[in-house]
Amino acid sequence: MTEIIVVTSGKGGVGKTTTSASLSVGLAKRGKKVAVIDFDVGLRNLDLIMGCERRVVYDFVNVINGECTLKQALIKDKRHDSLFVLAASQTRDKEALTKEGVEGVLNGLRDEGFDYVVCDSPAGIEKGAALAMYFADRAVVVVNPEVSSVRDSDRILGLLASKTRRAELGNGAVEQHLLLTRYNPNRVESGDMMSIKDVQEILGIDVVGVIPESEGVLAASNAGIPVILDETSQAGHAYEDAVARLLGEERPLRFIDATRKGLIARIFGS
Amino acid sequence: MGILDFFKARPKNTANVAKERLRIIVAQERAQRGSPDYLPLLRREILEVIKKYVNVDPDAVLINVERDGDHEVLELSVALPEKGGLAATGEN
Numbered sequence: 001m002t003e004i005i006v007v008t009s010g011k012g013g014v015g016k017t018t019t020s021a022s023l024s025v026g027l028a029k030r031g032k033k034v035a036v037i038d039f040d041v042g043l044r045n046l047d048l049i050m051g052c053e054r055r056v057v058y059d060f061v062n063v064i065n066g067e068c069t070l071k072q073a074l075i076k077d078k079r080h081d082s083l084f085v086l087a088a089s090q091t092r093d094k095e096a097l098t099k100e101g102v103e104g105v106l107n108g109l110r111d112e113g114f115d116y117v118v119c120d121s122p123a124g125i126e127k128g129a130a131l132a133m134y135f136a137d138r139a140v141v142v143v144n145p146e147v148s149s150v151r152d153s154d155r156i157l158g159l160l161a162s163k164t165r166r167a168e169l170g171n172g173a174v175e176q177h178l179l180l181t182r183y184n185p186n187r188v189e190s191g192d193m194m195s196i197k198d199v200q201e202i203l204g205i206d207v208v209g210v211i212p213e214s215e216g217v218l219a220a221s222n223a224g225i226p227v228i229l230d231e232t233s234q235a236g237h238a239y240e241d242a243v244a245r246l247l248g249e250e251r252p253l254r255f256i257d258a259t260r261k262g263l264i265a266r267i268f269g270s
Numbered sequence: 271m272g273i274l275d276f277f278k279a280r281p282k283n284t285a286n287v288a289k290e291r292l293r294i295i296v297a298q299e300r301a302q303r304g305s306p307d308y309l310p311l312l313r314r315e316i317l318e319v320i321k322k323y324v325n326v327d328p329d330a331v332l333i334n335v336e337r338d339g340d341h342e343v344l345e346l347s348v349a350l351p352e353k354g355g356l357a358a359t360g361e362n
Contacts, residue, residue, distance in 0.1 A: 146288075147288050147291065147292055150292050150296075151292060151295060151296060151299075154296045154299065154300070155299070158299075158300070158303045158304075162303075162304065188285065191282075191283035191284065191285050191286070192284055192285060193285055194285045194288055194289055195285070198285065198288075198289045201289075201293075202289065202292050202293060202296055203296075
């Protein structure tokens, strides 16, 4: 059975593409056959984060328009044989994505025996975002512990509960997971940042992962190597945990406690 | 953090402020969710009509859609001002 996971958030710049890339790699590392699709028509970026930008020949819209086959458009990952990227089109035509077209591609992936399809949603609540979530079985809602991100995410939760195929068919709700990114335990402790519990209480959904603010994330984007592959980065390990939880494993949250400073360091500055 | 900061009072806990503000706005937005898109416009137009006759406060018109089993009830509530608040009714 193919499971469709949408990575969404409402607000831009919170880490949807970073998350899509790392979750996809994590699932593929565990032997799953995974396709990750960039739904951000006009602003293709997943290819850069995945490090396959120079191998894009055909894109999502080409497949929908029948200008190539699905197989031709799927870019095989350099590091994992069971991972494929479907790039967004750079067309400026926002109408290029259609519900029927997206459904056709998803059915094609189902026929090819994919275990997971990860849909990297664009920001906002326009067509691309609406279509990225429409066919989802599960949603990973990416949130920064910051007011505008939390509010926008709540709006997305409302849409997941009403504007999806599952909602329309009364087929059971889309399973919702909260993934906190850019989490800074020291700032939480000093009262400058909302805690995991704060955000969870406001949104009312379960936490599937907490990714600490980390220099590794930018370095990973720079290199085009998803951060989950960075063994030295806490963010990488945190994504690894999130993948395990998505697959039903129980894992305690890591990297969520402030680093304690000694009294001397606190007095004389750090 | 330097030696002076150590003795200063702790700054205000802004995370709590954020949480409280979000709690209120999210609850409000959830309550409006699922109500028809035309409600704000309907509310504004009703307010304009009422204002022609009575000088009401913009907040005095409350409009809500309640779901009751299979049917929906449009609930409209207008708080009229105290006596003497009647506006000119076309005579000036």
